[in-house]
Amino acid sequence: MLMVMLVISGLAGADAHAQQCSPEDPSTEEPPNDQMSDTRLLRRIMLGLTGTTPTVEQYEAMAAAATPQARETLLRSALDDALASPKFYERMLNFGHDWITVGAYTTGAAGDAYQGDMSGHLLKCPSNSLRPSSYYQQNEYGDQSVNQCNDKDKQGNPATAEVHSHEPWWAPGTRVEVLGKAGSDVTQVLDSKGNTVDCGIAGGGYYDPALPTGCGCGPNLVWCSPLSGLGSMSNFDLGVQRRHPYEEPARLFAHLAWHDRPLSDLVLGNYSVGTNWLRALYVRFGRQMGSTALDANTTWWRPDADTAPRDPLHPTPNDPQAWREFVVEDLEPFHLALTNNKAASGSIERTYRFDPRTTLEAPKGIPTAGVLTMMGSLSSFPRERVRAARFLEIFACQSFSPPPADVHFPPYETDPATGGTCLHCHKTLDPAAISFKRWDFSPFSSYYVPWPFIPGVGRNRVTKEWLSGQYPHTGTAPGYRWKNAFLPNTVLTPVTPAEIAANPEAVLLDTMPESYTLLGEHGDGTMGPLGFGKLLVRSGEFDRCAARRLYSMFIGRELNPASEKRFIDKLAREFVARERKLRPFIRYLFEQPELRRGL
Numbered sequence: 001m002l003m004v005m006l007v008i009s010g011l012a013g014a015d016a017h018a019q020q021c022s023p024e025d026p027s028t029e030e031p032p033n034d035q036m037s038d039t040r041l042l043r044r045i046m047l048g049l050t051g052t053t054p055t056v057e058q059y060e061a062m063a064a065a066a067t068p069q070a071r072e073t074l075l076r077s078a079l080d081d082a083l084a085s086p087k088f089y090e091r092m093l094n095f096g097h098d099w100i101t102v103g104a105y106t107t108g109a110a111g112d113a114y115q116g117d118m119s120g121h122l123l124k125c126p127s128n129s130l131r132p133s134s135y136y137q138q139n140e141y142g143d144q145s146v147n148q149c150n151d152k153d154k155q156g157n158p159a160t161a162e163v164h165s166h167e168p169w170w171a172p173g174t175r176v177e178v179l180g181k182a183g184s185d186v187t188q189v190l191d192s193k194g195n196t197v198d199c200g201i202a203g204g205g206y207y208d209p210a211l212p213t214g215c216g217c218g219p220n221l222v223w224c225s226p227l228s229g230l231g232s233m234s235n236f237d238l239g240v241q242r243r244h245p246y247e248e249p250a251r252l253f254a255h256l257a258w259h260d261r262p263l264s265d266l267v268l269g270n271y272s273v274g275t276n277w278l279r280a281l282y283v284r285f286g287r288q289m290g291s292t293a294l295d296a297n298t299t300w301w302r303p304d305a306d307t308a309p310r311d312p313l314h315p316t317p318n319d320p321q322a323w324r325e326f327v328v329e330d331l332e333p334f335h336l337a338l339t340n341n342k343a344a345s346g347s348i349e350r351t352y353r354f355d356p357r358t359t360l361e362a363p364k365g366i367p368t369a370g371v372l373t374m375m376g377s378l379s380s381f382p383r384e385r386v387r388a389a390r391f392l393e394i395f396a397c398q399s400f401s402p403p404p405a406d407v408h409f410p411p412y413e414t415d416p417a418t419g420g421t422c423l424h425c426h427k428t429l430d431p432a433a434i435s436f437k438r439w440d441f442s443p444f445s446s447y448y449v450p451w452p453f454i455p456g457v458g459r460n461r462v463t464k465e466w467l468s469g470q471y472p473h474t475g476t477a478p479g480y481r482w483k484n485a486f487l488p489n490t491v492l493t494p495v496t497p498a499e500i501a502a503n504p505e506a507v508l509l510d511t512m513p514e515s516y517t518l519l520g521e522h523g524d525g526t527m528g529p530l531g532f533g534k535l536l537v538r539s540g541e542f543d544r545c546a547a548r549r550l551y552s553m554f555i556g557r558e559l560n561p562a563s564e565k566r567f568i569d570k571l572a573r574e575f576v577a578r579e580r581k582l583r584p585f586i587r588y589l590f591e592q593p594e595l596r597r598g599l
Contacts, residue, residue, distance in 0.1 A: 034597050038062055038071045041596055045079055048554050049586070050087035051094075054078070079590055083583050086312040092257040092582070096250030099549055100266070100371060100394055103380035104246065117241055118284040118451055119225035120202050120211035122182065125149035131161065135226060137182040137217075139210035148179045168221045169301035170276055173318050182224065184216040199223065200287050200295065204451065220298060222283060244278040245376025251311070251323050252370065259309050262580040263546055265346030267395055267533035270337040270368040271327045273311070276301050276320035279331055281375055286332040288451065290459030293333045300331055328373070334365030334457050335373060346370075348534055354527045356456070356505045357495055363527065365457055366438050366510075372529035378439040379452050383485075384492075387439075388432035388532075389425075395536050396519060397545035397561070400425045417491035430491040431518045435532035437486075437510045440478040456505045464504045482507055491516075540572060543580070547571035550582070554589050 036044075039054075039062050046054045058078060065071040082088055122135040129149035138145040141154050153159040164183025168176050177183075187199050189212050199215030200223050211217065217224035227241045249266075255273045256263055265271075274282070279301065283294050299305050304318040314322035327342050328335040337343075338350040354363040371377050372391060381387040392398040403409075403424035412420025417430040442453045442460065453460050455478060466479030486493040486507040488500055494513055499506045512523040512531060519539035523531050536542040544561075548568060552558050559568055578584035589595065 036596055038065075038075065042075060042078055044595070045075065045590065046082055049079070049082035049091060050085055051091050052087060079587065083586065089254050089258045089312050093250055093254040095553055096253030100249040100253060100377075101390075102246065102249055102371075102377045104242070117209075117225050117227060117281055118202055118288045119209060119227075119280070120182070120215070120217060120223055121209055122178065122217070122221070122224045122226045124226065125179075131163075131177065131179065134161075134163070134177040134179050135182070136179040137210060137224070139213055140180045140182065166217075166221050168226075169280060170226060170320060172276075172302050172304070172320060176221075178217065178221065181214050182211070182217050183221075185219075186214060186216040187218070189214040200292065202284075202288070218295065220301065222280070222294070222301070223287070225280065227277070241277050241281070244275055245281060245374065245379070248272060248274065248278060248374050248376050249371045255309070255311065255323065255325065257582040258312065260581050260583055262346055263582060264348075264537050264542060264580050266370045267372055267391075267536050267542060268348055268350070268530070269344070269346040269370040270329065270335075270339060270342075270350065271325055271344040272370070272374065273323040273325050275323060276303070279326065282328065282332040282335075285375060285452065286334060289332075289334055289453060289457065291333040294331065300326070328368045329365075334454055335368040336365045338367055348537055350530065351524065351526050352528075352530070353511065353525045355511060356503055356509055357499045360503055362457055362461060362505075366454060366528040367526065367530035369528070369530035369533040372435075372533050375452065378436070379441075382441070384433040384436040384439075385426075385429050387436040388429050391532070392428070392432060395545055396539075396541040397548055398428070398541075400429070414487055415490040415492075426491070428518070431512055431516045432532055433492055434494075434512050435510055435527075435529050437508050438528060440481075442478060456508050462505045462508065464501075467500075467504055467507065543572040543575050544568050546580070547575045547585075550575075550585060551589065554586060555592070555594055557594075 039059060042054050042058060042062055046052055046058075058074075062071060062074055065074055120137055120139075123138055123145070125131045125134045125136065125146070126149065127133075129146070130151055131149050134149065136145060136148045141147055144152075144154050144156065147153065147156060148161045151158060151160050161179045162181065162184070164178045165175050166178060166183060167174065189197050189199060191197050191212070197212045197215075199211055200218060202209045202211055202223070211223060215223075225241075251273050252269075253263070253266060255261070256265055261269075283300065286294060294300065301320070302318075303310075303320055303322050303324060306324050308325040310325065311323040316322070325344065327337050327344050329337040329342050336352055337345075338352055339345045339347075350367060352364070352367045356363075366373060378387065381390050389400055393400070403421055407424070409421055409423045410419040412422070416422035417426040438454050438456065440453060440455050442451060442455075456462050462479070467483050468479065488495050488497045488507075493507055493509065495506045495509055510531075511525060511527040512518060512535075514522055514525070516523065518532075518535050519541050521535050521539045523535060525531070526534055548559050548561070548571075551571060559571075561568060574588055575585050578588065
């Protein structure tokens with residue numbers, strides 16, 4: 001899309017001239033005299049930063065400017081105006097999608113029944129019923145559940161429905177009617193064996209998850225949802241909840257750009273941004289993991305009571321679709337903030353160390369690390385090695401391709417990181433993949449389609465039975481895979497059989513050992529994706545990659561890391577010198593001579 005815009009604005013030729021005059025080409029004495037006019041430069045600024053052409057008034061002001069100094073002042077003013085425009089946010093959102101290319105938030109049979117929202121589903125009474133637009137839980141009446149909408153019992157006999165009124169989390173400031181026990185304040189019920197059942201834990205069905213029969217939906221219905229799960233539509237359907245975890249990485253990037261935050265918070269930050277729909281996913285995930293910390297929280301879904309920074313496209317105070325900043329641990333207690341009072345932070349000093357080889361205790365959770373620990377991005381890349389590969393490609397500009405035909409490797413035995421042709425990539429992938437083990441999919445709460453969970457944490461402790469390789473529908477599906485993937489004494493799983501026998505959760509070791517290196521750096525012992533994010537930043541690869549991506553976006557030319565390494569390093573230094581903030585770096589780029597060159 002960017003190249004199309006450049007062609008339209010007559011700038012595509014700048015690429016060819018830039019190739020001839022590369023900053024790394026010592027044979028070039030002087031660049032050609034190809035300075036574009038001030039009006040074309042104005043057009044380039046506006047197209048690059050807002051996706052729109054200059055206004056007639058801007059063109060007229062430029063034509064009326066009598067001196068080069070006056071025209072330069074107008075250009076700087078246009079640059080400042082563009083950077084302050086909500087259109088800039090939209091451009092950065094689109095660029096965020098191009099850069100941080102996550103996949104669909106879906107898994108399971110064919111994605112047709114994936115219910116990742118983990119909520120009891122509320123259905124709406126039809127318009128021709130006695131109680132149109134009222135909500136009810138299907139499991140209360142089984143196949144005859146719609147009878148509630150017509151004041152009938154399960155057998156179809158007349159029976160006035162139990163009616164409750166609530167201000168729902170998905171529509172703050174409004175009231176909805178809920179029929180039956182779903183609208184009650186019941187928090188515990190007894191099962192058929194007389195055991196107490198927690199109403200906050202949903203169970204999965206073929207299409208619609210449900211709370212245990214007789215349960216209420218919790219305060220403000222936070223345990224339930226009127227949505228059709230994550231839907232059977234694609235990520236690109238704005239009407240389904242799946243769109244929101246897909247949007248989250250790009251929205252965070254645009255948020256950082258708009259609010260002048262360091263872009264390194266993409267891989268180090270303990271905070272994110274979300275609508276009520278996305279926030280509900282995190283709240284329900286924590287509840288399914290075993291935390292009741294949010295049961296009494298009646299503010300996370302109230303935009304008008306939220307003073308946190310938000311996107312400029314939803315300024316209405318009570319808009320539940322506003323992308324508002326939140327510290328993830330405030331909604332999902334197993335995503336650790338690691339700051340005093342859970343303050344928002346992207347500090348590289350945030351640290352949490354945990355080694356299952358030396359303790360039988362469970363970790364408190366995983367340290368939050370921006371995009372690297374988002375529900376959507378982790379779930380769209382369903383295995384640890386795939387996550388490592390994609391994040392190295394996105395944030396370190398790494399590429400993975402087959403080795404040359406004439407390269408020979410040690411024979412493959414049991415570890416692709418130490419033998420066989422796979423060694424070519426896995427020597428890098430596996431030390432990185434260690435960080436991404438603690439995210440998987442469990443059928444604990446759904447008999448048909450698995451839901452995401454953090455293994456070894458909360459109510460999802462791992463025992464030796466998990467690793468037995470039993471049939472997946474017995475509740476040990478992750479262990480069935482781990483038995484084959486997490487082999488002891490391999491680069492991916494540097495633990496011994498004895499350590500696994502002492503603690504089966506040792507296979508989940510997700511801290512890179514000190515003896516390993518990744519991107520030329522040793523880890524500092526931080527567990528999980530945050531440890532990986534620190535290596536990205538400390539190695540300088542994040543800065544070099546970000547500089548390349550941003551240069552390509554705003555100047556319109558891809559940099560060659562083989563022939564332009566010193567220039568890339570210089571750009572990275574300038575990026576870091578500006579605290580990794582986007583607006584200051586854009587101003588630096590727009591002062592460079594290459595920006596002004598054209599046909």
